[in-house]
Structures are given as C-alpha cells and as structure tokens.
Amino acid sequence: MKPEWKTTPxxxxRGKGLGLSFEGTSGPFNAITxxxxxxxxxxxxxxxxxxLIQGVGPVRTGVTAIxxxxLDQIDQPLFAGFFSLNGNGELSGTHYIEETGKFALPVTITNTHSCGIARDATIRWAVELLAERYHDDFALPVAAETYDGFLNDINGFHVEARHVVEAIDAAQGGAIEEGxxxxxxxxxCFGFKAGSGTSSRLVGYNGEEFTVGVFVQANFGTRRHLTVLGQNIGADPDLPPMVTNTKDTDLSSIIAVIATDAPFLPHQLKRLARRASFGIGKTGGMATHGSGDLFLAFTTAASDLGPGSIRTVHFVPDEDIDPFFEAVVQATEEAILNSMIANETMIGRDGNRVPGLPHQAVKKALGLED
Known part of the structure; x- marks a missing residue:
C-alpha cells in the first residue's frame, strides 16, 4: 500500500490507513489531484x-477551491455535466452547464449563506487576473454549498472575498488535507464529524490508463444508516451518542466534484455525475427531502473549445463507459469515509458537539481489530 494513501499531509x-479494503486501484495520492x-x-x-453571538461567533467554516x-489556462472552458439527486441546495452555473455542456474558472464550496460571495469573489479574482479577457465578457463560475449552522455562526457571514481568494491561491496538487x-x-455526516474528503481510481481503456478523481463536501446522513464496506454499523453500541445542548436539525447535503482526464462529451459527464448517487448510497445516504445532493463532473481532456473554427474531439463510446461509472462509485464511497475518518470531535456554537468517528469502534465492528 502506498504511504500516500494512508494519511493526510x-x-x-484515512480509510486505507484504518485498514479498510476498498475496491479498485487508486492513483498516486488517492485524490482528485x-x-x-x-x-x-x-x-x-x-x-x-x-x-452564539451573531456576527461574532463561534465560527467554524471556510472555503474550498478546486x-x-x-492558471494560464483557467479561463478556457472544460466539458462538464451536472446532476441533482435532490435539489434542496445550491450549485451555481448549472443553467450554463446544462445549456452548453461546459464551464470555466475555479469551483468553490462553502457554507449555505456564503455561496453568493464565493461566486462573486471568484469572478472578481478572474477579472483582476485576466482583465483583458473579461473586459467585455461575462463569467459564470461554479459555487456550491452545504449547511454548517449547527456548529457555525452561519448568519454572521464570516466568509469574505479574501477567504475565497486565499483558497484559490492556496490550491496545490499532490496530497491534500481532508476532514x-x-x-x-x-x-x-451520519452524526459524526465530517467535511472534506477525496479519492481516485485508475481505469484502463484501449491500452491507456485514465484517472477518475472525486472530491466531496459531506454533510448528510442519519446515524442508524451509516454503512462501511457493506456493513451497517450506525447502531453499534460502541459508537458514541451525539451530545448537544440544542436540537440537532436534520439538514443534510453533499457536494461531489468528479474530475477525469478521460475524453468524454457533456452528456457522458452528466452520466458520470449521476453515478455519485450510488457511492453515497453505499455509505447509507438516501437523499432526504432536506438534502442538497448536487454533483459536477468535468474532463480535462478537451483543451480547445473556443470559437472560430470547427473543433474535433475524441471520446470514449457510451458502450464502453461502465468501468468509469464503477470508478466514480468506488471513489465517492471512499471520499465520504475519508472525510469522516480524517477527523475529530468538534465543539461549536452554544457548545454544540459533533463527535469524531471512533476508529477502534469501526475496526471492531468490521472485525479489523489488531
């Protein structure tokens, strides 16, 4: 097992470091990168x-930039597809993606009440970076959200434009943090502390090796449904109860961003995005009424989609797409579990407490004890 798979920087x-045996072969860092x-x-x-003092804190939030x-190609569009499993949430730019099958600029993910500023700050960042490019043109970047109001002063609007720029400027390849x-x-997620998670899979096709990477912001699920490697462990007595001094509202969502270097057309990327649903289902998620389960898939394979002449693109035939579907399912499941395993107990506003997933209890429930 590669050491990059076991822990975050x-x-x-991570899941593999805990001893979980996931299906499929991961890339060098087991990440969307x-x-x-x-x-x-x-x-x-x-x-x-x-x-809680609104506008003061406590604050438990942030911004992710994918x-x-x-950067020297950041304004050039990429083929993309979008799927909503349950639409009680927000992912901006979807009308443009549905219409044209493409998007450009960084993807940002934050809390529900900061989605707008993440979108607007991304545009401002792009205009400052590429002033001539956007002198007389528009930008419709993707910004997504999930709700963190149980732990965070979400109505204090603590995410500012500078935080969005900070996240974009901090973007790097290789191993990335999770949790x-x-x-x-x-x-x-499932009553345990979760958040950011990622995983990847390698897919061989026609003598070449392609990569499918998934990044999730996981914020969904009911404790009793938690399933790990096919085994329901949510009701296990060794798992600690959630202790809080206020009612924990069941507001749940997940954002999944799927990247690949395999050549696909927009309708195929929509199909890939749809398959994140099965990875979520393998962990026990079921897209409840209050859930925003929104998925974006894009490919880096088509590099020149600009106007001015007839373009030629290559693509994997629909009839051969199944191994890529499987890769999305596998990487989504692992990314969700990584977001929980690479984490610890957090106490937020009003003393609200979300426990970390106890590693030894998980290993015991799955028969993986040392």
Missing part, C-alpha cells in the same frame, strides 16, 4: 467558543 488517518492539472486549496476559519486547470478544512470545516 498533517498525519490524519491525481487528475493532472487539478489542484485544491482551502481557507479555514475557526474562531471562538461558547454561546482549480480544474493551470475539517475549507468549506468542510463545520460539516457532519
């Missing part, structure tokens, strides 16, 4: 403790 344990040219950056805001191209970082800082 800060040393937090295994897709060449894709980078990820965070701005994490953790401030204050105790009783940069799909090197309570960036937009995932204040999130929870």
């Amino acid at each position: 800060s040393g937090k344990l 295994d897709v060449a040219g894709v980078s990820v950056g965070y701005a994490t805001i953790i401030e204050g403790d105790g009783a 940069v799909p191209r090197p 309570s970082v960036g937009g995932g800082t204040g999130m929870k």
